[in-house]
Amino acid sequence: MTREQGAARVARADRNAGAEAGAYAFKASLIGAAQQFELTDDGLVWRIGPKSGLWPYATIAKVRLSYRPVSMQSQRYRADLEDVSGARLRILSTTWQTVALMAPQNDAYRGFILELHRRMRDAGSHAELIGGLRPGIHTGALVLIALVAAAMTGLLARAVATGSWAGALFILGFAGLFGWQIGGFIRRNRPRLYSFDDVPKDLLP
Known part of the structure; x- marks a missing residue:
């Protein structure tokens, strides 16, 4: 295999991984509607119940990643997004399935968040990237x-x-x-800034 063939193979693998990570859904509560997110060429498409919208990647002004365990799920992570208009979206790494079961979606959440960062970087985003809790x-x-x-x-x-x-x-x-x-909660959630190429591993599943 030539170097060019190897590079093309890697590029195809990256595109395939990005396609698989391009959609994510979860239920924040048992009786609430599913929240659906999709990464498209035009931006982040979201659907929450009857509401929907499109956020171009360049208009996402802030991303905050944090570790948010709860009594029913000790490994729970959260991403808070804010666009230039001040609108906000919240994405959780867990989903409600039954009254007694809050299921983790670790691989899907991690892949989606990393792909979101990659697309924002490629779109020339100047978003503020924050890790942890507010100071x-x-x-x-x-x-x-x-x-x-x-x-x-x-x-x-x-x-x-x-x-x-x-x-x-x-x-x-x-x-x-x-x-x-x-x-562990305090250590993971220490306030910090990060870059698109260095997403904090301790704030992802």
């Missing part, structure tokens, strides 16, 4: 964690002082679980 929310979460940590340290010291070893072990276990879950 004020992130700082508030850090303060809350610090307060909880201080309270748990006081409870642990009291348990040790009174010889309540079972209580001390419970507090240590709870602290470990809290730190693992909340710490």
Whole structure:
């Protein structure tokens, strides 16, 4: 195989992957309508219930990626899009299937988000690309964690002082679980800017 043939093969594979990643749908709630998105040559086409629209890639002004776990799905991600008029769209990596099941769509979501970034870049987009939570929310979460940590340290010291070893072990276990879950949320959602060629891997499934 010549170098030209190899390059053509890679290009065809990239186009095929982009075509497969060019559509995405999810249900944000059990009783709500499905939200459908399609990446076309003209831009991002969206359909939410009776409403629909087309956003040319160059008019998308902001993309924010974040990690948003919920009680029924610990691996849940979100993309918030805003166009130049201030209109907003929200895309989730999970979909409601039954009353008790919120299913992940990791591969489909990741492929769609990466393809969206690629098409925006190729369209010459100057969108603001943001990762994580807003700085004020992130700082508030850090303060809350610090307060909880201080309270748990006081409870642990009291348990040790009174010889309540079972209580001390419970507090240590709870602290470990809290730190693992909340710490991961805070770490992934640290505020940052990113580029089209360096989409944060920790904000994608």
